[in-house]
Amino acid sequence: MTTMTAFDTARFGTIQFGPEDIVTFEEGLIGLSDLKAFVLIQHKEDSPFRWLQSLDEGNIAFLVVDPAAYTSNYNPEMPESATTALNLSEETPILVYTVCTIPNGNPRGMTLNLAGPVVINAESRRARQVVLEDESCPVRFAVFDDQKSQVA
Amino acid sequence: MRVSTQQQFDFYMSQIEAAHSRYLDAQRQVITGKKFELASEDPGHAHFVISANTIKARTEQLDRNLRGAKDYLSNTEASFDEMNSMVSHAYTLAVNGANSTNDQAARDAMASEISETQRRLVFLANTTGASGQYVFAGQKSDVKPFVETPPTLTFNGDDNPINVEVRPNETMRVNLQGAGTMISTVYATLETLKNDLLSGDVSKISTQDIKAVQDQLAQINAVQGDTGTKLQTVTALSDQNLKRIDDLTKQVSDAQDVDLTQAVINMQSAQTAYQAALQVTSRGQSLSLMDFLR
Numbered sequence: 253m254t255t256m257t258a259f260d261t262a263r264f265g266t267i268q269f270g271p272e273d274i275v276t277f278e279e280g281l282i283g284l285s286d287l288k289a290f291v292l293i294q295h296k297e298d299s300p301f302r303w304l305q306s307l308d309e310g311n312i313a314f315l316v317v318d319p320a321a322y323t324s325n326y327n328p329e330m331p332e333s334a335t336t337a338l339n340l341s342e343e344t345p346i347l348v349y350t351v352c353t354i355p356n357g358n359p360r361g362m363t364l365n366l367a368g369p370v371v372i373n374a375e376s377r378r379a380r381q382v383v384l385e386d387e388s389c390p391v392r393f394a395v396f397d398d399q400k401s402q403v404a
Numbered sequence: 405m406r407v408s409t410q411q412q413f414d415f416y417m418s419q420i421e422a423a424h425s426r427y428l429d430a431q432r433q434v435i436t437g438k439k440f441e442l443a444s445e446d447p448g449h450a451h452f453v454i455s456a457n458t459i460k461a462r463t464e465q466l467d468r469n470l471r472g473a474k475d476y477l478s479n480t481e482a483s484f485d486e487m488n489s490m491v492s493h494a495y496t497l498a499v500n501g502a503n504s505t506n507d508q509a510a511r512d513a514m515a516s517e518i519s520e521t522q523r524r525l526v527f528l529a530n531t532t533g534a535s536g537q538y539v540f541a542g543q544k545s546d547v548k549p550f551v552e553t554p555p556t557l558t559f560n561g562d563d564n565p566i567n568v569e570v571r572p573n574e575t576m577r578v579n580l581q582g583a584g585t586m587i588s589t590v591y592a593t594l595e596t597l598k599n600d601l602l603s604g605d606v607s608k609i610s611t612q613d614i615k616a617v618q619d620q621l622a623q624i625n626a627v628q629g630d631t632g633t634k635l636q637t638v639t640a641l642s643d644q645n646l647k648r649i650d651d652l653t654k655q656v657s658d659a660q661d662v663d664l665t666q667a668v669i670n671m672q673s674a675q676t677a678y679q680a681a682l683q684v685t686s687r688g689q690s691l692s693l694m695d696f697l698r
Binding site for chain 1: 481488570571573574576621622625626628629630632633634635636637638639640641643644647648651
């Protein structure tokens with residue numbers, strides 16, 4: 253029987269999770285190296301959005317989304333350091349999420365960070381936030397066409 | 405049971421004092437807008453308010469830190485966005501310069517453009533933040549870090565980190581690591597390209613310079629990705645902190661602040677009760693010996 257652990261979060265109240273739900277970032281997130289354990293929480297049923305909720309700091313959660321929901325040809329080449337660290341091979345099931353930024357009061361201004369995707373080895377639940385050197389992957393990819401010209 | 409005059413007096417006085425105290429308390433709540441002033445008046449709520457205010461002050465401090473981090477990161481990002489455009493243009497010039505169909509006059513013009521790019525690069529390398537600090541100078545942030553004496557660029561800063569506490573007990577480096585070396589290398593790469601354009605060394609441009617410029621572009625892209633991702637994280641943390649500060653402010657207000665309408669009603673009731681206690685006492689105390697002789 254799986255042992256469930258309770259954890260208090262600012263956004264979701266008390267959540268319950270099992271060991272198999274934990275996604276481990278051994279190096280933390282970029283800029284937040286102490287945050288290593290997270291769970292993915294579905295935003296709403298059938299939504300492509302997830303919350304990457306920290307298990308080290310209940311107040312911190314990042315909104316992420318499967319980039320395939322908004323971009324048709326996002327298939328970046330992973331740096332070798334990432335494939336080695338996550339032990340990825342051709343057969344490894346991988347989850348890729350991009351962190352979203354939604355400006356206050358302007359949901360149509362939503363951008364995705366295509367330059368710093370979160371890559372998860374779905375088998376081992378080990379993950380890494382990877383910085384791509386690919387010029388075609390911007391830090392602020394405007395999701396909605398009418399906002400593209402307003403994003404630097 | 406016989407009630408003595410002294411007992412009666414004491415009773416009246418205690419009732420007046422209690423009514424007066426309630427009236428003053430109600431008055432104080434209307435005037436200050438607070439349910440209590442001293443922790444002893446409501447220990448349970450007072451403890452919560454003190455804790456919440458402490459957390460709020462800490463969160464506000466973190467938010468100020470995050471604003472400082474944003475200043476560094478956004479200036480770094482903006483500078484590197486422009487450097488990317490400039491070096492991309494230099495790459496285009498290098499490819500054109502490697503084309504042997506171009507004559508030397510065309511290559512000289514390209515070299516002149518590269519010179520302009522170097523001037524602009526030095527300007528960006530000395531970018532300052534909101535407090536006038538040099539963003540790429542490390543901890544020597546009050547010293548202009550890059551001084552150009554063609555054909556060399558001298559770095560006078562250091563590579564020490566500017567660490568900002570972005571959440572309790574965790575710091576983030578917000579200045580670019582290796583900025584001095586990196587920007588100097590971009591400058592030197594452009595210098596080499598310029599000289600090879602001026603000397604018409606097409607072979608060296610095509611075999612070495614184009615690759616060197618490409619490498620610098622890749623480095624710049626990596627800095628943009630890393631800085632932009634950090635900036636996104638800082639922005640998300642800041643948004644979450646602001647929401648937390650709002651929540652704490654509301655919770656403190658709920659625990660500490662009075663409902664003013666209700667407080668005024670309470671004050672009027674307390675006032676009426678106090679006046680009634682005074683009237684009853686004055687009637688009771690107005691009895692004289694004549695009342696008993698009738």
